[in-house]
Amino acid sequence: MNIPSKYLERAVDQLSSLPGIGKRTALRMALQLLNREVDEIIDFSSAIIELKNNTSKCEICGNISDTQICFICSNLNRDKTIICVVEDIRDVMAIEATQSYNGLYHVLNGVISPMDGIAPSDLNINSLIQRADSKEVKEVIFALSPTMEGDTTNYYLYKKLKNSTILLTTLSRGVAVGTELQYIDGHTLGRSLASRQEFTI
Amino acid sequence: MNIPSKYLERAVDQLSSLPGIGKRTALRMALQLLNREVDEIIDFSSAIIELKNNTSKCEICGNISDTQICFICSNLNRDKTIICVVEDIRDVMAIEATQSYNGLYHVLNGVISPMDGIAPSDLNINSLIQRADSKEVKEVIFALSPTMEGDTTNYYLYKKLKNSTILLTTLSRGVAVGTELQYIDGHTLGRSLASRQEFTI
Numbered sequence: 001m002n003i004p005s006k007y008l009e010r011a012v013d014q015l016s017s018l019p020g021i022g023k024r025t026a027l028r029m030a031l032q033l034l035n036r037e038v039d040e041i042i043d044f045s046s047a048i049i050e051l052k053n054n055t056s057k058c059e060i061c062g063n064i065s066d067t068q069i070c071f072i073c074s075n076l077n078r079d080k081t082i083i084c085v086v087e088d089i090r091d092v093m094a095i096e097a098t099q100s101y102n103g104l105y106h107v108l109n110g111v112i113s114p115m116d117g118i119a120p121s122d123l124n125i126n127s128l129i130q131r132a133d134s135k136e137v138k139e140v141i142f143a144l145s146p147t148m149e150g151d152t153t154n155y156y157l158y159k160k161l162k163n164s165t166i167l168l169t170t171l172s173r174g175v176a177v178g179t180e181l182q183y184i185d186g187h188t189l190g191r192s193l194a195s196r197q198e199f200t201i
Numbered sequence: 202m203n204i205p206s207k208y209l210e211r212a213v214d215q216l217s218s219l220p221g222i223g224k225r226t227a228l229r230m231a232l233q234l235l236n237r238e239v240d241e242i243i244d245f246s247s248a249i250i251e252l253k254n255n256t257s258k259c260e261i262c263g264n265i266s267d268t269q270i271c272f273i274c275s276n277l278n279r280d281k282t283i284i285c286v287v288e289d290i291r292d293v294m295a296i297e298a299t300q301s302y303n304g305l306y307h308v309l310n311g312v313i314s315p316m317d318g319i320a321p322s323d324l325n326i327n328s329l330i331q332r333a334d335s336k337e338v339k340e341v342i343f344a345l346s347p348t349m350e351g352d353t354t355n356y357y358l359y360k361k362l363k364n365s366t367i368l369l370t371t372l373s374r375g376v377a378v379g380t381e382l383q384y385i386d387g388h389t390l391g392r393s394l395a396s397r398q399e400f401t402i
Contacts, residue, residue, distance in 0.1 A: 002297055004290070005267045011252040014245045018230045027291065029219045033249055034256065034265070041253045044215045045246035048234055051212040052242045055235065064235070066206045089205070090228065096203055 001027070008034075060131070062107035062124045064089045072096075072105060079103045081138040083131060085157065087111050087145060095143065103141075106131065111149040112156055120156055132161055139167040146173060202228070209235075261332070263308035263325045265290050273297075273306060280304045282339040284332060286358065288312050288346060296344065304342075307332065312350040313357055321357055333362055340368040347374060 001023055003009040008030055015026035033041060057063070058070035061083075065071070072078060072092075082103030086092055092105050108123045132140055140161060144150035154170060161168055174192035175184055202224055204210040209231055216227035234242060258264070259271035262284075266272070273279060273293075283304030287293055293306050309324045333341055341362060345351035355371060362369055375393035376385055 002294055004271060004273070004293070005256050005265050007248075007252045007255045007267060008265055011248045014248040017245075019233050020226065020229070025221065028221070030252060031265075031290065032220050034252060036253075038253060041250060044218070045249050047208075047212045047215040048246050049242060051208045051231060051235060052237075052239060054208045055206050064206050064209055064232075066208060070205060072205070089232065092205070093203055 003027070057107075057109075060127075061105045062109055062127070063092055063105060077102075080136050082141065083128070083137055083139070084141040084143050085128060086143050087150070087153075091143065103139075108144075108153070111144055111147075111153040113149040113152075123153075125157070125160070128157070129160055132164060132166055137166055139169060142168070142170040146171075204228070258308075258310075261328075262306045263310055263328070264293055264306060278303075281337055283342065284329070284338055284340070285342040285344050286329060287344050288351070288354075292344065304340075309345075309354070312345055312348075312354040314350045314353075324354075326358070326361070329358070330361055333365060333367055338367055340370060343369070343371040347372075 001012075003012060008027075011030040011033070012023060012026045015021060015029050016023050018026075021029070033044065036044075055064055055066055056068070058065045058073055059068055060073040061070060063070040063072060067074070079102050083106050084095065084101060084103055085106045085108060086095070087108055087110060089107055092107060095101050095105075106124070106128045108125065108128070110118050110123050112118060112120055112123065128140075131137060140157075142154045142157060144153055158168060172195075173188070174195065175181070175188065181189070202213075204213060209228075212231040212234070213224060213227045216222060216230050217224050219227075222230070234245065237245075256265055256267055257269070259266040259274055260269055261274040262271060264271040264273060268275070280303050284307050285296065285302060285304055286307045286309060287296070288309055288311060290308055293308060296302050296306075307325070307329045309326065309329070311319050311324050313319060313321055313324065329341075332338060341358075343355045343358060345354050359369060373396075374389070375396065376382070376389065382390070
């Protein structure tokens with residue numbers, strides 16, 4: 001692309017560094033930004049800078065937070081005996097949105113993936129082992145994505161934690177609510193048959 | 202979405218104000234930005250602010266430019282007798298990329314669209330009429346998109362300019378290069394049959 005302004009080119013380069021954004025979309029974004037008022041542009045830029053300056057990772061669970069300890073870890077009404085291990089803060093948000101979990105979280109900030117060069121030491125795993133060592137914790141739930149990398153990480157965590165007296169659980173695998181049986185992939189269907197549950201009302 | 206940080210929420214709001222970006226994509230962008238170093242974040246934000254502060258519209262043609270007069274209008278090698286009227290600076294870039302035009306441009310910054318509340322007075326049309334008044338200009342090419350709004354704008358410009366001695370032309374309509382005949386829409390095919398050209402080698 002032959003961009004007629006070096007400032008526009010720089011803005012396009014920066015915007016196209018965002019995930020999933022190519023040069024053409026970045027150009028469309030830059031031109032839309034250019035059409036805004038100066039104070040709107042300053043609002044936009046300062047929101048990005050303040051995000052970096054004013055947020056940090058919760059010292060206990062690794063969730064993003066405006067304070068040293070996140071609002072979940074500091075909430076006295078949460079059940080401190082259960083820790084739910086997730087990959088990403090978006091998973092915390094997804095589980096919180098279900099309103100069916102009242103324990104704490106532990107955000108690994110990724111999963112073990114040798115293909116992407118992510119080793120256990122790159123993840124927030126040591127602090128999980130330390131937390132699990134405390135007498136308060138009774139259960140650790142592995143709530144990682146059911147992918148190869150997620151399963152590898154589950155297995156690694158299991159090996160690290162199996163000698164403790166803590167109950168180790170994982171999300172149940174099975175048929176998603178609302179899907180039609182004929183469209184479910186064979187692997188999922190097979191597993192949910194094998195791990196069938198007693199029917200209760 | 203229940204975002205655990207008000208700074209993250211603000212960044213997501215701002216990023217989702219970009220065209221084509223929803224809240225989920227904005228969250229993904231914000232988290233990717235958050236993982237960058239502070240100086241990278243400052244580079245990102247300053248690129249947006251400097252875009253607004255350091256670029257302006259060329260005083261002659263309305264193209265985006267780092268200088269008062271854009272590099273096309275100030276280029277002495279360009280043919281100043283032809284003005285190509287386009288909707289957007291991206292159209293200038295598209296035509297420049299063909300390397301088959303050496304005249305000047307005039308960027309309307311939109312097309313007449315009563316549905317979107319865009320009247321002729323909202324566009325960069327008066328300055329086009331003034332430019333066309335100069336003795337130097339011999340031809341005005343209407344290079345607007347072949348849409349209802351583009352055609353309306355073409356017709357409006359035609360009415361404004363038809364009394365001058367300037368040659369008024371438009372991009373040829375017809376079959377796009379490389380398309381298979383069976384997949385061309387009937388309207389385009391009908392028009393390109395009606396306006397068939399003598400075959401030359």
